Amino acid sequence: MGMTPEAGPQSRAERGSQIRVSRLRVRLSKRMREDLRGYLFVAPWILSLLVFTAYPMVASFFFSMTDYNILNPPRWIGLGNFTTMFTRDPLYWKSVVNTLYYTALAVPLGIATGLVMAMLLNQQLAGIGFYRTAFYLPGLMPAVASTLLWMVLLDPRNGLVNSALGLVGISGPGWLRSVAWSKPALILMALWGSSGGSMLIFLAALKEIPQSLLEAAMIDGANPWQRFRHVTIPLITPSIFFNLIMSVIGSFQVFASAFIAGTGGAGPLNSILMYMLHLYRQAFRYFTMGYASAMALVMFLVLVGITLLLIRSSSAWVYYEGAERR
Amino acid sequence: MTEKRSPLHTPLSRRQFLRFAGMAAGATLLAACSPATPDTTDPVDDPVDQPEAPVASEQVTISWWNAFSTPTCQEVFPQVIEAFETKYPNIKVEFEISGGPPGGGEYTEVLLARIAAGNPPETATIWSPPSQYGARGALTAMDAMMEGAELARPDQFYESVMKSCEWQGKTYGLPASAGAGCIFYNTTAFEERGISTKREDFPTTWREIKELSDELTVWEGDELKTAGFVPWTSGWLNPVWAQLNGGQFFDSGELKYKIDSDVNIEWLEYWLSYLDDQYQGDVERFNLFGQFGDVYPESAFAMGINTIDQSGSWACTDVELPFEWEIAKLPVGPNGTVSKTGYWPNWFVMPKGCPHPEEAFLLCEHFCTEGWVIWYKHVMDTPAWRGFPDGVITEKLSQVVGEVRAHDMHEFFAEYLNDAAEMWTSPIEDFANDTFASSVDEIMHKAKTPAVALAEAQALCQSRLDETLRQL
Numbered sequence: 001m002g003m004t005p006e007a008g009p010q011s012r013a014e015r016g017s018q019i020r021v022s023r024l025r026v027r028l029s030k031r032m033r034e035d036l037r038g039y040l041f042v043a044p045w046i047l048s049l050l051v052f053t054a055y056p057m058v059a060s061f062f063f064s065m066t067d068y069n070i071l072n073p074p075r076w077i078g079l080g081n082f083t084t085m086f087t088r089d090p091l092y093w094k095s096v097v098n099t100l101y102y103t104a105l106a107v108p109l110g111i112a113t114g115l116v117m118a119m120l121l122n123q124q125l126a127g128i129g130f131y132r133t134a135f136y137l138p139g140l141m142p143a144v145a146s147t148l149l150w151m152v153l154l155d156p157r158n159g160l161v162n163s164a165l166g167l168v169g170i171s172g173p174g175w176l177r178s179v180a181w182s183k184p185a186l187i188l189m190a191l192w193g194s195s196g197g198s199m200l201i202f203l204a205a206l207k208e209i210p211q212s213l214l215e216a217a218m219i220d221g222a223n224p225w226q227r228f229r230h231v232t233i234p235l236i237t238p239s240i241f242f243n244l245i246m247s248v249i250g251s252f253q254v255f256a257s258a259f260i261a262g263t264g265g266a267g268p269l270n271s272i273l274m275y276m277l278h279l280y281r282q283a284f285r286y287f288t289m290g291y292a293s294a295m296a297l298v299m300f301l302v303l304v305g306i307t308l309l310l311i312r313s314s315s316a317w318v319y320y321e322g323a324e325r326r
Numbered sequence: 327m328t329e330k331r332s333p334l335h336t337p338l339s340r341r342q343f344l345r346f347a348g349m350a351a352g353a354t355l356l357a358a359c360s361p362a363t364p365d366t367t368d369p370v371d372d373p374v375d376q377p378e379a380p381v382a383s384e385q386v387t388i389s390w391w392n393a394f395s396t397p398t399c400q401e402v403f404p405q406v407i408e409a410f411e412t413k414y415p416n417i418k419v420e421f422e423i424s425g426g427p428p429g430g431g432e433y434t435e436v437l438l439a440r441i442a443a444g445n446p447p448e449t450a451t452i453w454s455p456p457s458q459y460g461a462r463g464a465l466t467a468m469d470a471m472m473e474g475a476e477l478a479r480p481d482q483f484y485e486s487v488m489k490s491c492e493w494q495g496k497t498y499g500l501p502a503s504a505g506a507g508c509i510f511y512n513t514t515a516f517e518e519r520g521i522s523t524k525r526e527d528f529p530t531t532w533r534e535i536k537e538l539s540d541e542l543t544v545w546e547g548d549e550l551k552t553a554g555f556v557p558w559t560s561g562w563l564n565p566v567w568a569q570l571n572g573g574q575f576f577d578s579g580e581l582k583y584k585i586d587s588d589v590n591i592e593w594l595e596y597w598l599s600y601l602d603d604q605y606q607g608d609v610e611r612f613n614l615f616g617q618f619g620d621v622y623p624e625s626a627f628a629m630g631i632n633t634i635d636q637s638g639s640w641a642c643t644d645v646e647l648p649f650e651w652e653i654a655k656l657p658v659g660p661n662g663t664v665s666k667t668g669y670w671p672n673w674f675v676m677p678k679g680c681p682h683p684e685e686a687f688l689l690c691e692h693f694c695t696e697g698w699v700i701w702y703k704h705v706m707d708t709p710a711w712r713g714f715p716d717g718v719i720t721e722k723l724s725q726v727v728g729e730v731r732a733h734d735m736h737e738f739f740a741e742y743l744n745d746a747a748e749m750w751t752s753p754i755e756d757f758a759n760d761t762f763a764s765s766v767d768e769i770m771h772k773a774k775t776p777a778v779a780l781a782e783a784q785a786l787c788q789s790r791l792d793e794t795l796r797q798l
Binding site: 067069070071072075090091155156157158174177178179265268269270281284285286287 | 432434435438439441442454458459462463464561610613614615616617624678754756757760763764767768771773782786790797
């Protein structure tokens with residue numbers, strides 16, 4: 001088979017080009033395969049984010065502008081739910097005040113309790129592992145079970161708490177049957193159930209504090225309080241910051257204990273009608289899912305706002321090792 | 327030479343990938359959330375109301391949801407189902423007694439979601455009235471099926487109880503039980519005081535029972551030793567108390583709330599007078615002395631701190647009291663004419679879109695008629711079915727109080743239900759009940775006067791009702 005002299009080099013050039021393209025294709029295909037592989041690995045997470053978080057959020061935003069009772073198609077009402085919420089629902093503001101009260105007490109007390117427990121469990125004592133486990137165990141108990149347990153303990157007449165107070169001459173309060181004491185009762189339950197989690201984080205942070213810093217402070221004449229105030233606290237501020245954000249979000253969303261302790265109601269004079277309990281009742285008891293969605297949206301925006309404020313404030317009081325304070 | 331890149335060979339950008347993933351997820355969700363059968367028809371015109379097809383002769387499997395899981399439920403409900411499957415061998419019932427819907431989750435949440443998604447169970451037991459679900463088109467109307475029913479015809483149930491299943495002339499459920507409310511009193515304590523323990527001697531008016539309560543109430547200084555009667559603690563009977571004084575909560579005919587009527591204000595002032603005259607005027611302090619309301623263990627009644635209380639017929643077998651006790655009718659107010667009872671049924675419903683409505687209705691009918699005979703032998707949850715066979719008594723009650731008294735109590739409740747109050751008939755029932763309970767709480771805490779609190783409750787309930795009616 002003959003071949004023209006011109007044809008030979010042209011063919012070689014073409015062949016060379018084809019080979020380059022083929023190699024390029026191989027390279028691209030490989031890159032694509034790698035990309036695809038990566039995306040496939042993260043696909044379950046992304047899909048679940050889209051399906052179980054992003055879609056409900058978008059849907060909830062839409063429903064907040066509608067009159068929607070779950071069972072029938074939603075009807076667009078614009079800002080009607082928000083008008084009702086802020087001007088016509090007397091229990092809305094009650095639930096806001098109750099939740100703010102709860103947050104204002106439960107968050108600092110929870111952080112303080114977790115920190116104190118962590119410091120106690122940071123000692124070099126025999127059997128400390130047992131204590132660490134024991135202190136963390138309440139956090140593993142389901143909220144329903146722990147609330148029921150506390151309802152028995154806090155019974156004004158027969159409960160263990162008031163009986164113990166009685167032994168030292170204190171007449172115990174009505175706890176969940178009292179307007180003034182029902183929210184502190186819920187806070188007490190929360191402290192018992194959730195301090196273990198923050199304790200664990202504080203304990204890890206305390207372990208990270210270089211002993212040399214504490215020893216240097218001691219040599220410089222710092223007493224235990226000064227060492228705690230000026231060495232320990234600054235070094236665990238990232239943990240305090242993390243616990244603070246998580247506690248604020250958790251406190252705004254308190255539900256199970258109020259729901260169970262309310263036994264179908266919301267305590268005397270609606271004193272434990274927390275925001276989420278009110279929201280739940282609107283959605284699933286009163287068939288006003290649109291209104292509940294509006295409540296959820298407001299809660300979301302408030303939490304975003306608070307979290308951003310905390311993050312912004314962190315530059316003034318959170319110390320990260322190796323970072324310069326601005 | 328320029329290389330033409332095939333889109334197929336282009337690595338996916340993050341944005342593209344997320345877009346594709348979003349589209350795929352969206353499509354999946356839309357498919358999952360769409361009703362199985364698009365349905366925008368008015369529930370009243372639902373073609374399911376007019377069934378023509380006979381019950382399938384081939385094997386059919388239907389599902390039943392229930393939210394209780396007590397040992398008695400575990401023991402007895404399978405017996406009820408077994409009797410049904412024996413009667414209808416072509417129908418198999420799938421169920422579980424786990425305390426929630428199959429797969430877990432909160433019962434009402436999951437049930438509503440499944441109805442909305444178009445894949446509900448064939449039958450379900452609910453404890454909020456069918457009227458509020460039926461009004462929103464969540465349930466299948468049963469009227470046509472009831473007309474041709476063997477046992478569950480409309481006139482075979484207590485009229486008042488049946489009304490709790492109705493909305494705008496359609497029937498959206500069947501009541502299995504009509505656990506009737508009544509007075510429970512501690513006859514041991516009565517005997518100690520030399521007071522007659524006979525039911526016929528028990529006070530029949532508000533004035534008489536308050537006098538008796540005063541006689542039974544004992545204080546030692548600031549310490550309450552024994553209370554007589556604390557009338558405001560059984561919230562589910564509130565609509566009954568209104569009707570005991572000739573008043574009303576909700577008029578289902580006129581679709582109007584009548585909470586702030588003069589007779590209702592008088593009723594709440596009567597309750598407040600107990601607090602002031604017998605319990606030192608401070609409800610918070612009073613509550614320290616016990617858990618008032620109902621007769622269950624740990625309640626003030628069960629512990630002997632309260633002498634007279636209120637509960638439903640089921641308490642006769644649910645509770646083992648450490649003293650002798652008796653039941654009586656609720657007392658009549660100055661504007662009332664006859665003692666009324668209340669009831670809290672187990673309602674059996676067929677959610678909208680259930681695939682086998684004919685078979686589902688047969689199961690509802692069975693549970694609310696012959697099947698309840700099996701249940702009633704274990705728990706004194708009085709039947710709503712008038713055709714309930716004579717002579718059937720609750721065996722557990724018979725063992726505790728004897729056969730004669732067990733028969734007597736059965737007859738008492740069966741007769742009392744003829745005077746059942748109208749309740750559970752509003753499409754905003756739960757909202758109204760919660761709102762009214764809050765008002766009572768405010769009144770008893772003296773945060774508001776009865777007139778003010780009831781006027782506010784009236785305004786809230788009526789505006790919510792009007793809003794709901796506009797949407798339906």
